[in-house]
Amino acid sequence: MTQITIGIDIGGTNTVMGFVDREGNCLAEISVPTREHAEIDPYIQNISRLLKAELAAHADWQLMGIGIGAPNANYHRGTIEEAPNLAWKGTVHFCDKLAEFFPNIAIAITNDANAAAIGEMIYGAAKDLRDFVVITLGTGLGSGIVVDGNLVYGHDGFAGEVGHTTVFLDGRQCGCGKRGCLETYASATGMVRTMTEILCNSQKPSDLRAIPNNKLTSLDIETALKKGDELAQECFDYTGKILGLKLADVVAHTSPSHIFIFGGVAKAGDVLLNPVRRYMEEYLLPIFKNKITIQQSGLQNVNAAVLGASALAWKELEK
Amino acid sequence: MTQITIGIDIGGTNTVMGFVDREGNCLAEISVPTREHAEIDPYIQNISRLLKAELAAHADWQLMGIGIGAPNANYHRGTIEEAPNLAWKGTVHFCDKLAEFFPNIAIAITNDANAAAIGEMIYGAAKDLRDFVVITLGTGLGSGIVVDGNLVYGHDGFAGEVGHTTVFLDGRQCGCGKRGCLETYASATGMVRTMTEILCNSQKPSDLRAIPNNKLTSLDIETALKKGDELAQECFDYTGKILGLKLADVVAHTSPSHIFIFGGVAKAGDVLLNPVRRYMEEYLLPIFKNKITIQQSGLQNVNAAVLGASALAWKELEK
Numbered sequence: 001m002t003q004i005t006i007g008i009d010i011g012g013t014n015t016v017m018g019f020v021d022r023e024g025n026c027l028a029e030i031s032v033p034t035r036e037h038a039e040i041d042p043y044i045q046n047i048s049r050l051l052k053a054e055l056a057a058h059a060d061w062q063l064m065g066i067g068i069g070a071p072n073a074n075y076h077r078g079t080i081e082e083a084p085n086l087a088w089k090g091t092v093h094f095c096d097k098l099a100e101f102f103p104n105i106a107i108a109i110t111n112d113a114n115a116a117a118i119g120e121m122i123y124g125a126a127k128d129l130r131d132f133v134v135i136t137l138g139t140g141l142g143s144g145i146v147v148d149g150n151l152v153y154g155h156d157g158f159a160g161e162v163g164h165t166t167v168f169l170d171g172r173q174c175g176c177g178k179r180g181c182l183e184t185y186a187s188a189t190g191m192v193r194t195m196t197e198i199l200c201n202s203q204k205p206s207d208l209r210a211i212p213n214n215k216l217t218s219l220d221i222e223t224a225l226k227k228g229d230e231l232a233q234e235c236f237d238y239t240g241k242i243l244g245l246k247l248a249d250v251v252a253h254t255s256p257s258h259i260f261i262f263g264g265v266a267k268a269g270d271v272l273l274n275p276v277r278r279y280m281e282e283y284l285l286p287i288f289k290n291k292i293t294i295q296q297s298g299l300q301n302v303n304a305a306v307l308g309a310s311a312l313a314w315k316e317l318e319k
Numbered sequence: 320m321t322q323i324t325i326g327i328d329i330g331g332t333n334t335v336m337g338f339v340d341r342e343g344n345c346l347a348e349i350s351v352p353t354r355e356h357a358e359i360d361p362y363i364q365n366i367s368r369l370l371k372a373e374l375a376a377h378a379d380w381q382l383m384g385i386g387i388g389a390p391n392a393n394y395h396r397g398t399i400e401e402a403p404n405l406a407w408k409g410t411v412h413f414c415d416k417l418a419e420f421f422p423n424i425a426i427a428i429t430n431d432a433n434a435a436a437i438g439e440m441i442y443g444a445a446k447d448l449r450d451f452v453v454i455t456l457g458t459g460l461g462s463g464i465v466v467d468g469n470l471v472y473g474h475d476g477f478a479g480e481v482g483h484t485t486v487f488l489d490g491r492q493c494g495c496g497k498r499g500c501l502e503t504y505a506s507a508t509g510m511v512r513t514m515t516e517i518l519c520n521s522q523k524p525s526d527l528r529a530i531p532n533n534k535l536t537s538l539d540i541e542t543a544l545k546k547g548d549e550l551a552q553e554c555f556d557y558t559g560k561i562l563g564l565k566l567a568d569v570v571a572h573t574s575p576s577h578i579f580i581f582g583g584v585a586k587a588g589d590v591l592l593n594p595v596r597r598y599m600e601e602y603l604l605p606i607f608k609n610k611i612t613i614q615q616s617g618l619q620n621v622n623a624a625v626l627g628a629s630a631l632a633w634k635e636l637e638k
Contacts, residue, residue: 156606
């Protein structure tokens, strides 16, 4: 028998479900549109039916647990609460509902960035680490903080929101309703805002001036940088400065040995990570200097969301 | 037999040692000058001799462990490292040295703010809490962060330095060598700097104008506030704003249910804590709003440093 867990990644558009062994090999994957299910109960019925059919087709698999990564997920309560991008409003008791179809199976849920951190711990570059942080740089900035081998959930299950710490009082408007949040500077959308600001303030030439503001992407900025665009360089430097500044705060709080950077923007590699490293060191207390490794995630080129969710299930089984 | 632990609070001037029972009653206390011991070995010999004499005088005491609170103490290594205010330079292997005199006794060391957090957990207002933070407002700002019932030490033993997170890029010069650290705003000395700035910027009358800058204390500001001084009010409000801002970052990282404020400045009570509460709420993500309690420490009027150190020993025994 091959022991497996199921990892379920719930996104606003699609739900992807993977059957994953203890080494992180995804043996099968199923995708269903999330948006077509306006009600939660038919959705749970549908995904359960699909999962059971796949399990029935593989008599040599032994299901050990199910992990779910979802926006606004609460680990302690097993719920999804007031998720803006999902159709199901209010508080959805997701784990309880799924357990009706999978009795006696360990089921746990957390948000996607926390799941990514657990994925790093179970399958990725953090296997032997006790204290580390994962930062996911996509449209926004997600994070999972691991202290002494366990993910930090906090008293309410919502800890690890580094993206919504404040960089500047009265700074950029954030989607969360606050101002000056880190993710308005360090994320794909934050970089576009920074680039636009730099283009306004400078008179230097740049190919990026030809791209309308609402079409500009972080990939355009990366491409320009690689062609030697000075203003694109300035944008990466500033992004690294602000991210480095706030990572220094994370270090002052929890003192991780490693920080893993993950997601679309992180694929730029050292052109982003080098300024992050340089500025973080500048803003660290002397006792923390020169001992923290910042590197790309070990799960950069796989379906890390599904793997992270399945890792959450393995992590629960260790308890 | 009464089970006791010894709590040793090492300050630059004095070392205070208390014999404490499980309920937090300090049954006896000994004080020795720290400064008179330029070398570590005679110091350890001297305090060990005094401790053993006291223990010998109380045949009904059973020594369970020894906890030490000291500046720049490293929990993982049992050391004091490069402490600026102590005569012993370099890395002092404090626990190992003390263990030569107390073999087979559990001995642990951490910094004073971490010890205060453990004191709060063992004897104080955090007995039943799993996730909380203690902030000590004295000359500087110390902190201890507790996640899921355990103090956060980090990979290197130095976590919990909230006082040296950055408020403003290129802000006030800090004693640590950085700029804009929280403790240059939220501490007794930070409040004096803020008050001085307010007096410069305003033309309103204030009794505080009569006090020379190098004589002004946070207590003077509190006294003026209570007499209705508008500028002193502004100083408390600004201090609360900056502390509230950075506590919101702590919440975003670790989501504690309670934040305990401790130390000389905290004795001002709600005139300080109310602005801290108001501004922290303003800077919190919606999911964190209206669920965190900010209150004065439960150990405000006792020798919390000695109790905290002794609590560290009880905490070790639980492991």
